Amino acid sequence: MAEMMNEIRHALRRGSCFHDGKYRIAAMFERETDEKTLAKYLANEYGTGGHSHTYLDGSRGFVDYDGRGIRMTRKGFSEEYAFLTWSKAVRIIRWMIDNTAYLDQQERLRYAVRKAEYMAALPAAAPEPDQEGSAEDDAPDYEQLTFADLLGGF
Secondary structure: OHHHHHHHHHHHOOOOOOOOHHHHHHHHHHHOOOHHHHHHHHHHHHOOEEEEEEOOOOOEEEEEEOOOEEEEEEOOOOOEEEEEEHHHHHHHHHHHHHOOOOOOHHHHHHHHHHHHHHHHOOOOOOOOOOOOOOHHHHOOOHHHOOHHHHHOOO
């Protein structure tokens, strides 16, 4: 399980693989708290496609994206290694951001310098709900969760 958690973090740290995608994702997570909105954003940012992937142990495989989520496979194996729905990816990325594990130090500096540019590239924010309470009230306290908690019944 620990190996899989490390591999998932390793794959997600790469971002969407589009130019500045990782920074747009960080900006969106800074601006938005609603998990459904973030999941929809990730599905759009990653799109449909994928790339080859080198696992931490040196083995090779693929990471593929579609409207359902992220699928990781190892070369030479017939079954998938891991599958994350976009909602689960949101919770893991949120945990990584909150624990300074998404952007490395150099990336955090670049993000800080160009933050306004990344924020401007985001889609328009959804209007605030007229109801009392908000999605933020219902959101889990990510600082209190461990990475394993986020994977739930993985």
